[in-house]
Amino acid sequence: KMAPGIGGFGGLFPLGDSYLVAGTDGVGTKLKLAFETGIHESIGIDLVAMSVNDIVTSGAKPLFFLDYFATSHLDVDLAEKVIKGIVDGCQQSDCALLGGETAEMPDFYADGEYDLSGFAVGIVKKDSVIDGKNITVGDVLVGLPSSGVHSNGFSLVRRVLAQSGLSLNNQLPGEIVTLGEALMAPTVIYVKQVLDIISKGGVKGIAHVTGGGFTDNIPRVFPKGLGALIYKDSWVIPPVFKWIQQAGRIEDSEMRRTFNMGIGMVLVVSQEAAHRILGDAKGAYTAYRIGEVVSGDGVSYQ
Amino acid sequence: KMAPGIGGFGGLFPLGDSYLVAGTDGVGTKLKLAFETGIHESIGIDLVAMSVNDIVTSGAKPLFFLDYFATSHLDVDLAEKVIKGIVDGCQQSDCALLGGETAEMPDFYADGEYDLSGFAVGIVKKDSVIDGKNITVGDVLVGLPSSGVHSNGFSLVRRVLAQSGLSLNNQLPGEIVTLGEALMAPTVIYVKQVLDIISKGGVKGIAHVTGGGFTDNIPRVFPKGLGALIYKDSWVIPPVFKWIQQAGRIEDSEMRRTFNMGIGMVLVVSQEAAHRILGDAKGAYTAYRIGEVVSGDGVSYQ
Structure with missing residues (x-):
């Protein structure tokens, strides 16, 4: 028994009118x-x-969160x-921390x-769910800025770091923060902002930009036959991505399918x-x- | 913002009349x-x-389940x-597998x-929630049998195994199954049976017997001032526990606060x-x- 909604950013389970x-x-x-920076x-x-950024893409207000923390031997200070x-994070997304499990798994x-x-x-009324199906040519792509790499692409980041000869304590070239600080910047929680924007109408689809x-x-989030045209220089790419790309000699295409490049959430909205x-x-x-909806498929850049 | 219900077996979040x-x-x-037996x-x-056995203790019917699977390098056959x-497991508990995450975490x-x-x-009507607060002296403890060790106490099991000199391929002494088969027996899912019993009335509290x-x-699940008196020889202790106790020379008290001893779910019910x-x-x-509710506290055995 599989529920609808798998393949979207969150799974949807029907409950009454929601x-x-x-x-x-x-x-x-x-x-x-x-572990390496000691920033826990x-x-x-x-x-x-x-x-929560996944579930808000359906227009759902997060209700509660649970965590699972697994370690070999519990270090209470660290935990x-x-x-x-x-x-x-729960406060930032206005949801309850309803429980969690701390698992000690020796070996x-x-x-450390x-x-x-x-x-x-989360929960959303059925008649308010955001599912992309009303997206049409000419709709606008609105991007909300990320704080940096967020929580994806770190296997590549670690390879680049190893190649670069720099350590996490070195400064991010040209910036006042260290590489460790820049890379560990917490993921932006878009919940309140996105729910506020949704409440004013015209939001047709939302993509959480992760791996x-x-x-x-x-x-x-797009219906068949529609694609995205992205305006390449329409937002500020954070310095950490420029460093990753240069230090790792990474192609634009690989950067774009690994990292958020400075935009953590994309809203597909009417022109109004x-x-x-x-x-x-x-x-x-x-x-x-940052772009517009065009006929075709996939994502192109101009 | 913490929700009520933490400390019970499941966390409770109020939603309308449920x-x-x-x-x-x-x-x-x-x-x-x-990993050692290859039984995946x-x-x-x-x-x-x-x-699901945790949430059914509140009388809640499981709605959906999500899993998180983490490994260094994905082995598709194994996954x-x-x-x-x-x-x-979702079929046995009549709930939807709503989604999941497969995380590749190198290093x-x-x-393997x-x-x-x-x-x-899960969900339960507020006026049907099972929370133990109506439990009184003289209520009866009804035990539902486990299939063996279920999913707790395996750190001790592994120590006993190592001391015993037996391997997982050896027979469980006196039985036709191997130690590996006996120890890997899947946890009983009590959902349908417990919901059926609850529907007939008189169930005041439910304990899922885990670690x-x-x-x-x-x-x-007991109100203050009440304890449990357990009748020691009122159910069949599965052979695997007898082997663990003998091979590990473990005290009764340690066995009883580590393992379910053959009873995976305890219902506290009226005499009727x-x-x-x-x-x-x-x-x-x-x-x-398997026992009765007495004044006092904790669990005693006779």
């Missing part, structure tokens, strides 16, 4: 950088972000730092290491809504007109 | 035995069981075996190893309901009158 929307994710090998206070924000981040994890997974459930970048994630959102954005928050 | 009830768990170091087809049943068990897990966590969400055994799990449940049980399923 859908429950559920998502689960971990933070991948970003954890290795937490914000990885919980990343964990919550990965799941408290991680849980603190999870609590922060599973290296000393752990794995995390998270699970979020696979624009290339894999934007088409997931775009006008309003981009107007509202002045001052209150940053949003970019 | 509670959503959510639980998360893994299968602990039972996974190591899966039923570990997914254990995974689903751990979460398919694991997922097959998860699908089986996190040894070759993986970790699993699962999340289940901590009777000692830690039964008191979780006990009469009916134990009558129904003849033929259709097995249930034992």
Whole structure:
């Protein structure tokens, strides 16, 4: 018995006049950088972000979150730092931390290491669900800025780091932060902002830009026969991506299907809504007109 | 923002006239035995069981389940075996497999190893929630049989195995199954049976017997001032526990606060309901009158 909605960003379960929307994710090998930098206070924000940003793409308001924390031998101080981040993430997304499991698994994890997974459930009225099916040619792609790499692409990041000869304590070239700080910047939680934008109407589809970048994630919300045209220089690419690309000598196409490149959430909206959102954005928050819907398929750049 | 219900077996989130009830768990170091025996087809049943058996203790009907599967390098054949068990577990508990995450985490897990966590969400009307608060002296403890060790206590099991000089391919002494087969027997999913019993009335509290055994799990459902008196010889202790105790020279008290000892679910019911449940049980399923509610606290044995 499989429910509808698999293949979207969250799974949808019908309940009366609503859908429950559920998502689960971990933070991948970003954890290795937490181990190396000793920055454990914000990885919980990343964990919550990965799941709640998925479920808000359906227009669902997150209700609650649960975490699973697995390690070989429990280090209470370390676990408290991680849980603190999870609590922060739940506050940022206005959802309850309903429970969790701390699993001690001897011989599973290296000393001082752990794995995390998270699970979020939200709710949306059936007649308000956002599913992309009304997207048409000429709709506008609005991008919301990321804080950096967020929680995807860290296997590639670690390879580039190893090749570069730099350490996480070195400065990000040209910037005042270290590479460790830039790479560990917590994932933006878009929940409140996106729900606010949705409430004003005209939002037809939303893509959470995770592993696979624009290339894999934007088409997931499009009806057959439609594609995305992205305006290449329409937003600010954060310095950390420029460093990754140069240090790793990575092609544009690989960058774009691995990283968010500075845009963590893409809203597909009517032209009227775009006008309003981009107007509202002045001052209150940053949003970019990054492209438009065209006939065809996939993602192209101009 | 913490929700009520933490400390019970599942977390409760109010939604209209109902509670959503959510639980998360893994299968602990039972996974190591899966790696050693090569039995990967039923570990997914254990995974689903751990979460759905938790949420059914509130009287909640499981709606859906999500899994998180983490490994260093994805082995598709192996993952398919694991997922097959998860699908089986969802069918046994009549809930939807709503989604999941397969995480490739290089350098996190040894070759051929993986970790699993699962999340289940159920629903129960507020006026039907089972929370133990009406339990009184003289109520009856009804036990439902386990299939063996289920998914807890495997760190101790592995120590005993190592001391015993036996391998997982040896026969369980006096039985026709191997130690590996006996220890890997999938956790019983009690959902349908427990919901059926609940529907007939008189069920006041339910304890899922996991890590901590009777000692830690039964008191979780009791109001202050009440304890459990267990009739020691009122059910059949499976042979695998006798072997563990003898091979490991383990005290009764340690056995009882580590293992389920043959009873995976304890229902606290009125005397009338006990009469009916134990009558129904003849033929259709097995249930034992294993004890009663007394004034005091904790769990005692006679």
